Amino acid sequence: MRIRTRAGVWLLYALVAFVFVYPLWTVVATVFSKRQARLGAMMNVPHGLTGANVSQAWHLGVARGLLNSLIVVAVGLTLQLTVSSLAAYALARKRFKGAGVVMLAILATMMMPEEVIAVPLFQVLGKIHQPFTGGTLVNSYGGLILPLVGWALPVYVLTGFMKRVPLELEEAARIDGAGDFRIFWRIVLPVCRPALGTCAVFGFLMIWDQYLLPLLVSQTPKMDTLTVVVTSLQSSQEQGEGVRLAAVLILAVPGVLVYLALQRLFERGLLSGSLKG
Template sequence: MRHDTALGFTELKGPLARTVRFVVYTALVLVFAGPLLALLVSAFSPVHDPTSLTLLPSRLTLDNFRAAIRRDVLTYLLNSFIVVGGGLLLQVLVSVSAAYALARKQFPGARLVFLLILSTMMLPEEILAIPLSLVLADVPVVHVNLVGSLVGMIVPVGAWAFSILVMSEFMREIPMELEEAARLDGAGDLRIFWSVVLPLCRPALGVIGIFGFTMIWDQYMLPLLVAQDAAQFTLPLALRSLRSDEQVGVGVLLAASLLALLPSVLAFLAFQRQFMRGLTSGAVKG
């Protein structure tokens, strides 16, 4: 019997077929996981030459992390956690609220609003840099200067078109009969949103949670516009500063890079079940 595999191979019995599959799968693992393993091993190893990274450490040490701590990497890491925590919370609140209005309510100009939201995904960060810096320096209506504060890095990421798109498309698939039944029981819009619609959107929340976390965590342009001194740097911005410092060794950069990588991996592992459920739910509904 022949079974088609995901890589397009035909699964045949026999030692030759098993050997070929083992070689191919091993090569794929080395290609995709090799750089990550080299980063992990080299961060705990004495490294003097950036071209001498290895998967087999000769001696394990924490000197790279001690040197990174002396370079205030923990401060940059804390700033990143504050920005990603506040930004992700604000982004989820804005996304679910906007998606509920767009997906479950009918009002004049809804298509235009949705089109304007999608149009923001077509604008690169470089085009928005100057207007954004001017707005943050003097926020309209309240006239507050957010430049030089972590709040200035949190507010702009509070609304993301991708998260609104994912949530609105997911909410459209929820049967209206559930909402109508809740209204017959005397529930209002807020109660329906909180007790009926939102619990059914947990898979979508996992999807926007992972993508939102990664998007905010990897922000470089926004902290570059807002931060006015090194104490306000986030970790991605600090990596640039450390790289340009000739007194910083390669080991310190590797340790800081590992600290910058781990939160994204842990976030994916934490929301993995909801993320996969969100993808499979979208595939079934589509």
């Protein structure tokens, strides 16, 4: 009986592994195969290995889009975590009138689809002028980054996490003469590393996968992010299946690498209940 149970469990594991691994194998086999492979083929075995599809996709705008996406995600995620952690500290530790209303307003933004505010946001960005160039935020890195700084999820997660930080730690620091910022930087923020790791993973994926915002803001191909470039390649009939899937593969790799790099912090943040608030 136990042998049958174990066999059934392993069969289930194998089935689940096949469901997840087979699509990835199909994409990789199609991208690196010398001969044009059919995507829907059941046994898609690469006929010789080549990097021609990746090289062709790289020179069709993927390199430029990747650079733009890396700039946007690096600056945007840094600002997002900075602003969110400061706002969360104020909401978790400072008592002021209307704190509950502020939190409700922040949570309300999570229920609003981005398509609803897309046109008003574009109009606002078109009226804000940059201090040095004199142009508007449309078709600029500022326009791609600024709307991503204020995201409700990390504020909500970090507020819930900071509320569980023992007040005794802060009181002891205040007795030693520490101010608010020093307490925040030296005590509260290090304790919140698991929650910051969770927010970093979600924030990276949110910024990296943005499509509507860069589609509206970028007016020239040189400002297109990787998602816009990949989408334009998918709609093009001039490129083969291997080239289009190579662009998709390049788009997917950074997200996997970031998750693997922050996996421990991400899991600790989830296990500690940082998402329960």
